[in-house]
Amino acid sequence: MKEFPILRDALFITLFGVVFYLAMATILGDSGIIGSFGADFSALNQELFGYLSYIYLFVFGIGVYFLYRRAGF
Numbered sequence: 918m919k920e921f922p923i924l925r926d927a928l929f930i931t932l933f934g935v936v937f938y939l940a941m942a943t944i945l946g947d948s949g950i951i952g953s954f955g956a957d958f959s960a961l962n963q964e965l966f967g968y969l970s971y972i973y974l975f976v977f978g979i980g981v982y983f984l985y986r987r988a989g990f
Contacts, residue, residue, distance in 0.1 A: 925985070929981065929982075929985040932981050933978060933981055933982070936974055936977055936978040936981060937978060938951075938955070939955075939958060939962075939974050940974035940975055940978065941955075942954075942955030942956070942958050942959045942962075943958070943959050943962050943963065943970050943971060943974060944971065945959070946959050946960075946963075947959070947960075
């Protein structure tokens, strides 16, 4: 991907933005800020994963960052 640094940056921004939105939706729960999709995702996420739902999306976000920093990607 060294030939396309803009594509790499755009992919990172998109993935990190989606993960950040889903993490905030999980934390905020049934708030008007996140919309109906975020509220539904939050309810399903907490039902399926319990307390782990508050952690795994942030860990995934950190993984996306380290993947971005990797030179071979």
